[in-house]
Amino acid sequence: MSKKVIETKNLTKFYGKHRGIEDLTLEVSKGEIFGFIGPNGSGKSTTIRTLLSLIHKTSGEGYLFGKDTSIDKSVLKNVGYVPSEVFYYDDMTVIELLEYSASFYSGNYKKRIQYLAETMELDLKRKINELSFGNKKKVAIVAALLHSPKLLILDEPTTGLDPLMQKKFYNLLKEENEKGMTIFFSSHVLQEVQKICDRVGIIKEGKIVEISSIKTLKEEKYKKFIIEFSKKVNKNLFAIENVSDLKIEDKTHSFIYKGDVNNILSLIKEQTILDITIEEPSLEEIFMHYYGNE
Amino acid sequence: MNIIKRELKANLKSIIGWSIFLVLFIAMGMQKYEALQGTNAEEFLKIMDVLPDAIKAVFGMNVLDITSIIGYYSVLYLYLILIISIHAVFIGTNIINKEEVDKTAEFLFLKPMTRHSVVNYKLIASLINLVILNLVSLISSIIILIYLENNVELLNIFLLHIGMFITQVLFLSISAFISLSTYKNNKLTLLSTSILLSTFFLSMIIDAFPEINVLRFLTPFKYFDAKEIVVNQGLNIYYVVFLILVSYLLIHVGKLNYKKRDLNI
Known part of the structure; x- marks a missing residue:
């Protein structure tokens, strides 16, 4: 398997005439925690959605584990994703949703769901439509981690989480990273990226303006x-x-x-x-x- | 399989509601037939005689004896197929549209499964819904008709429901095609329902004005006309093959369009 978990070359996405991202080139290596930082509207979510083929690139190349997800969906077995806004099936309970999510992957994830739910203090019996935004975010985190993906993509993951829960979440990320998980952490909050990331990519108006290690950036x-x-x-x-x-x-x-x-x-x-x-x-x-x- | 189960569970309340409505509609519609029997039938025919020929043609009274149970049922069938087609349109529109409108598409389409497979599973679940509603209509029609009259030609009822099922599949395919191909999805149900109603009214206009009969190929409601099925005691096999082919093409092209387009998330 390629050591480059994420790789883009001149990745470009236009929505009609509107710029999404332009000539975006970056690489994220295996085991790295990569911060992707930029203000709202700078193209962070567009980059993620293009990489995941939820939307199609206009030009350029984008690969996860060396594969184009618009052609090879099997690579998504190794990907977990926490979106910035969380929407689930309102008629389900939390456990039903997580079991539905787990049913797309081979294996038994009951113990893993229990462990993650306990860590994130998530009540599995509650109905999705009764959950606050923060609790929905916890569901998203558990859903993204339950199949122990090799790559975790986070898009503004901590919005809605209180500081104590954010701390637990960072600890969980560090724990998973130590086991080998690569993390792509997109955020507009620099402090949280600074806390856990090794390297950071700064995006402005759809273009990467700097890629540097946190240490180098400060030095x-x-x-x-x-x-x-x-x-x-x-x-x-x-x-x-x-x-x-x-x-x-x-x-x-x-x-x-x-x-x-x-x-x-x-x-x-x-x-x-x-x-x-x-x-x-x-x-x-x-x-x-x-x-x-x- | 998990998507099929999920879809069937999500649609359970809806299909129960539609089934109850359909049974009540057939029961209440056929209740009027009972009132038509005996001397009331002659009175009724006298009233009907006064109606313009165009109106009589719409209800098939020019070729069918409306005082017979199958003739009367054929009139009811006109509305039955409309109702059941509206259900097919809703199911077809919601197949993908609901995931995008409810913003759950991001969750579903990040699973290790192609868009093609997701659509296929959703189509299978939709077809199961169509079959259930068709069977509810068939079984309740048979029970009610036999209750009202012992001597009912059941073959006609079966044939009418086969025609109904193919019409359901066609409307499912039309609305699924629109849903799969369109990025902006806030008015899809309105668009699909407009197509359904305009083709329904076109079928009535064709009945009233036989000189424009050539337009019959534009409306799915004229391929399995109750009057023709009952009189001929059979379905036109060419129409069956043609509509299945059209449905397949709509779904196939719809899936190709869906693969190419961005998800509305």
Whole structure:
């Protein structure tokens, strides 16, 4: 089996004239926890749905375990998926739905369902239409994990879960990952991706703008500047490439800069400075670098 | 098999409701036949005589004795086949549409199974529903007709229900074709029902105006006309083969379209 669990090459999806994703190229290796991050509407769900062939690509290539799911559905035996919005058959109870889900895979999953339901504190006897959004999300998590897939695809999985449950969920993911499960974690919340992911892909307006390990992303030459001048200076002083998140408050300018700090120092050498702070930005602030003022 | 079981269970209440309605419809419809017997029949025929020929033709009174039990049943059959076809349209429209409207398609189509297989299982479940309703109509018709009159030609009832079943399958195929081929699915039931009603009224217009009889091939209701089945005591085998072929093609092309299109999720 291919070591690349997910692989896309110039994957593109247009809805008529509207852009979904464009020229998206990424790879996720076996055993990796890959964070896929971007704001709403950036193309995260489109990428997942195209990879799973719920919708068809316009061009490019997309593979799971080296296979195109629009041609070979058998690969889905090894895939679990938690969608961002959860919709199930309202006339079923939780256990009926999970048994129905399990019936598509060979094997007996009763013990596994019990274990996952206990872990996620899910009442199996309740009717689907009586469940809150958070509880439906728990059903989705159990349904996605019950057949112990080799690849778990998560699309905003923690929305609706309280912090305590989120923690249990992260522990469950780590436990499954240690057993060899590859996880593709799509989210617009950077902190949760930061908590468990090895690498992260940042998507903006349908295009990948950065793929990096969390560690590298933090270690890269991103610096946060806070400079207090003795008098008001030209507000366009820092209107240069690679400066983002620029905020001006009276005589104080703060921003994120990616590059050689000497470039900034040369800009301010003729100014009188009262105070200057150069520090490591938070991951959230780095993330903002890619999105400007969105 | 799991999809078939799920579909049958999900449709259980609906099929029970339709069955009760159908039995009541046949019982109440045939109850009027009892009232027609004896001197009432002559009075009734006198009233009917006043009706324009076009109206009489619509009800088959120009070729059938409406005071006979099978003649009377043939008039009722006109509405019976309409009701049962509406059920087929609903089943066919819902086959995929419901999964997309209720947003459960994402759950179902991520299982390791081709879209083709999912549709096949759903079609089998739909056909079982059609057979159940057809059998309910057949058995209740036989019981009620025998209750009303001992001397009933059962072959006619069987033939009428075979024709009815093929019509059901055709409407299931038409609505399934629309459901499988259309991405925007908020008005599919309306579209399918409009096709059904317009072809039903076309069949009535053709009865009233025989000069446009050439249009009969456009309406499924004219392929198994009760009047013709009863008078000829048989089904036109060419029509049977033709409609089965059309149904197969509709489903086949529908499945190809479905494979190509995005799921509406």
